[in-house]
Amino acid sequence: MRVAIAALLHESNTFIAEPTSLEHFRQSVLCVGEDVRAAMADTHHEVGGFFSVLDQAEGVEVVPLIAARAVPYGTVRAAAMSAIMAMLFEQLENAGPLDGILAAPHGATVSEAYPDADGYWLTELRSRVGELPIVATLDAHANLSPAMVDACDAIVAYRSNPHLDQRARGQEAAQLLLRTLRGEIQPVTRAAFPPLAINIERQLTSDPHLVPLYQLADRQLSEPKLLSNSILLGFPYADVEEMGSAVLAVADGDAAVAEQSCAELADYLWSHREQFDGQLIDIPDAVDSAYSQEGPVCLLDMGDNVGGGSPADSTFLAAELSRRAQGPAFVCLFDPESQREARRAGVGARLQLTMGGKTDELHGAPLVEQVEVVGLFDGKFVETEPRHGGFTQCDQGPTAVVRDDRGLTVMLSSQRMPPFSIKQLTTFDVDPAAFQVLVAKGVNAPVAAYAPVCKQLIRVNTPGCTTADMTTLPFERRRRPLFPFERE
Secondary structure (H helix, E strand, C coil): CEEEEEEECCEECCCCCEECCCCCHHHHHHEEEEHHHHCCCCCCCHHHHHHHHCCCCCEHHHHHEEEEECCCCEEEEEHHHHEEEEEEHHHHCCCCCCCCCEEEEECCEEEECCHHHHHHHHHHHHHHHHCCCCCEEEECCCCCHHHHHHHHEEEEEECCCCCCCCHHHHCCCCCHHHHHHCCCCEEEEEEEEECEEHHHCCCCCCCCHHHHHHHHHHHHHHCCCCCEEEEEECCCCCCCCCCCCEEEEEEEEEEEHHHHHHHHHHHHHHHCCHCCCCCCCHHHHHHHHHHHHCCCCCEEHHHHHHCCCCCCCCHHHHHHHHHHHCCCEEEECHHHHHHHHHHHCCCCCCCEEEEEECCCCCCCCCEEEEEEEEEEEEEEEECCCCCCCCCCCEEECCCEEECCCCCEEEEECCCCCCCCCCCCCCCCCCCCHCEEEECCCCCCCCHHHHHCCCCCEECCCCCCCCCCHHCCCCCCCCCCCEECCCCC
């Protein structure tokens, strides 16, 4: 059997003015053919899970088509989407006869031409391969659409946030495809779309308000005909019709079983909707709390959530920490210009830098400080543990570490890097234990990395394009009614 692999992953924040270009994909992952194996097979990503199952299956030839992934940012340019589609379908045309396809869309990709970009490319793939079985994985933050469901024989979504089970979900999807190809099962997929959007602050799957929902999903799997079920938490920073939470289920030849699973999960979400509304803490209260307890304490900067597409240069928390000067604090800012200035000055030099706050007016004014350059690095690091995003090789570009006279240490990167790994600090001689406060520009994704080194994690309702208060965002296309915008 010949099984193809195709992956296109981007979480698109439509509230960012700057679009995502093809160059953004090139900076992360953009490869075809056997280069997909070299880039992805040994990662903790779902595509790594695809390879791990298929490579061990007897009588299976793996046909990698494409892997395209960019760090979350703005809407994908039409030209970039067209170029990636051209690469995919050229590889498909040249692949020869196939028996099945494993696909890895993100589920929250938005392009200028196609608001439901994942539904678009999966539907186009289906039209080109006919009745060939297609099994797909989705990020737990997918904004599920009927088009995605209709295009696939089965869909499996991550079950944890932070996403530590990506490889396992890829393996589950690969097993479903192989069982389908061998005639052991006939997957039937159904979905439900309860009218609510879960606040990003409430999306940690280990928190008490979400644990019972996943326990219900696990109990459902005791039904012999239910092959898989998934909960889509949703991505609230995309102004698209699909924005919000959803559930789906895959049954063996029995649509009623899949529909029953979806109905129970959707009913649970709706009946517990008040628990999924955000509980928000402002900057002064969060900093007070951080300095009143044993450190290190991690402040999660929700308004500058790099994993949600933000610019990574918000200064609101950095300015407050520097102003108070109550103890050593750390923040990472995306600022290529300041990084270059620090590099020109050299280690040990003192200079005035204007740091962060350069992308737009939503994320604070630049931080103007006299600093000492304490380290210069190439920005490359390796994460060996399963972490959100699933990647092991990381590159935030040339990096400088500087410190002001009030105890604030600033890491200046030249590429945006979500704080998914504590190796982002330790590789560059930053010891987390040396700080009372660490700022991580995320919400739930950094938890796996920072919980082992921090006594407490506090989610902070900072301003920005990923503000936790989604009701303040200028939605035009979302479905209506939708909790919490409409309360009933």
